Amino acid sequence: MSIFVELFVEVNVVTKKKQYVTIKGTKDGLTLHLDDNCSYDDLLRELEEKLTVSEKIEPDSPLVSVHLKVGNRYLTPEQEEELRTLIRRTKNFVVSSIESNVLTKEEALEWKRKTEIVSVSKIVRSGQVLHVQGDLLLIGDVNPGGTVIAGGNIFILGALRGIAHAGYYGNKEAVIAASVMKPTQLRISDVMNRAPDYKTDEGNEMECAYIDEHNQIVVDRLQLLMHLRPNLTRLERRM
Amino acid sequence: MGEAIVITSGKGGVGKTTTTANVGTALAILGKRVCLVDTDIGLRNLDVVMGLENRIIYDLVDVVEGRCTVQKALVKDKRFDNHLYLLPAAQTSDKSAVTPEQMKQLVDELKQDYDYVLIDCPAGIEQGYRNAVAGADEAIVVTTPEVSAVRDADRIIGLLENEEHMKPPRLIINRIRGHMVKNGDMLDVDEIVMHLSIDLLGIIADDENVIKASNKGEPIVLDPNSKASIAYRNIARRILGESVPLLPLEEDRKGLFSKIKKLFGVH
Incomplete structure (x- = not known):
């Protein structure tokens, strides 16, 4: 007791x-x-x-x-x-x-939209605009006159011959990568770069574009990205 | 129940009307019942190319507005007994005289009586294009090996892919000049097909006789010896489902010397 x-x-x-x-x-x-x-x-x-x-x-x-x-x-x-x-x-x-450990559903969905990789399998043709909130994985080409826009990074498994705009909402860390890099224009955040007026016969295969320390868009070998943007490695979704 | 095929290109002057006339004629030669519909209201040409201009009494707008029946407006091409008919466009109104719904109804009606209804689309992507596409089950995109024409073809293909009632479009490359392609001054077929990535229905070499024949009002297909004629007939056979290989662009009738030069990579 x-x-x-x-x-x-x-x-x-x-x-x-x-x-x-x-x-x-x-x-x-x-x-x-x-x-x-x-x-x-x-x-x-x-x-x-x-x-x-x-x-x-x-x-x-x-x-x-x-x-x-x-x-x-x-x-x-x-x-x-x-x-x-x-x-x-x-x-x-x-x-x-x-x-707080708690998110509202809308916030969570918004977060998901902004960080997920959206894969799209199509050819973005002249006059078409493909716009995603997060990262874009395009399985196909962007033809001249076509535009792809992403809040995050843009990865193109085919040829980029049109306009690509990564980091649309102001993310300067965003990158654009393409198997064939022949864009008419590249835009990352608010920085723009266009193709030279002369035609080059360079390979332009497996290349990436990013903003360098001088706030310029640079196109280089794809393999450099792992050093420049280690954040791209995501076994889990980044915060 | 027949099939309605729209022939379109986006850009003007690449040979939509010529293609419509010749493919239609070729299908008629192959024994199909064909009706050609000119939707280029205000700028009609198909009747001229077919040599049927002075037989027109009623036109597409008359039919749509109920002034006459379709049967009455159709112009029969006497060269192909009962196999080839033309529904001419009106020359006095413009594209807004017809709506896509009316066109669809009209084409559906024609499909009852004919194996193939070929719709000649006007240039552009506005009302005229929408009218032409409304009733079609399938599309043929015509382009020439020029960057501007390919660009417009790409635009049109993008629009056609959004039309859910239609099969994937197929491509005709018109007016290829073999020697220019060889010298690298003209886009080659592979390049265009890879760029547009749709099925290739046929290629037609540039041929002055096509212009001559058009001016006479006799489609080139009627001349069995012309290369363009064979190309158009092949296209018609491919539409019927046959598998016909593409014609070589440049005949290899060169001497031994040039062959040896080629062997050593000297051009």
Whole structure:
């Protein structure tokens, strides 16, 4: 009987001791771990308590950046804003980032769209535009007058004879690779490059285009990419 | 129930009308019942090339607007008893006189009576093109070995591939000049076919006699000795499903000396 009571007491103590807000100091500033099982209101209450209880700091002391970890809790933009203002109001803290393990479905889909490799098997002919959000893997050619656009990289297994625009939303790291590189124009992010006015009889086989350190589009051997853009190796999807 | 084939190219002046006239005539020679439909309303030519201009009484627009029946508007080519007919375009209106739906209805009606309905498409990709394509089951794209014509053919093929009711288009390369190809001054057949990557239906060498025959209103196919005539007949046979090898462009009637030179790679 007595053991039972003791056990009960101990459980009670543990739950009572369990804190919703844990503060940890790291070399980059403070990290606030916010519990993800309690209700949002409880969390707010305890956060306010915790931050106001501790000792007063001089008003002109420097701002401390705070990293919020909210675990498996989804915060709406309004809630995020609420937390930010609460923390800013009570202490000389400023929230530098909020990290949550949870994504909304739309965010997840958007993320997928932007990072997935879309494979398309067709010939992009004159007057046609093929536009994908993520990386494009084209199994076919781009004929003169045809355009391919991708938010990420463009890989063409056939011949590129039209226009290719990689990194459409401003990604300067994006690359364009083609088995036969004879484009009329290459565009990466906001940089543009066009074919020379004279005709060359060079091989132009297995080549890639990227933006170099001078902010110019350069065309070179495909094999160089592994050194220039090691990020292209993705056994798992990149973040 | 026949088959409707549209002959198109995008670019003007590559030989759509000549091809329509000759392939149609060749199919008629091979014993098929053929109806040629000119959809180039306002700029009709097919009747002239066929030599049927002065027999036109009613035209396509008259049929569509219900002023006469199709049968009444069809012009019979007397050279091929009951095998070849022409539905001429109107010369007085323009492309907007007909809608794609009306064209489809008309072509469907013609398909009941004929083995092949060949539709001569106007140049361009606007209303005239849409009218011509609406009723077709199949398309033949005509191009010449010029970069601009190939570019337009590519555009047209792209549009045709979006037409779900149609089979994949096939290609005719017209007016090839063997010696220019040999000297590298003209795109060669392989290059064009690889670029457009559709099936090749036939190639036709450049031949002055084609122009002469057109001016006389007699399709070149009627002259059995011309090379272009054989090429058109071969195309007709391929449409019927026969497998006919392509004609060589340059006859090898050179002397021993040039053969030896060739052997050593001296041209």
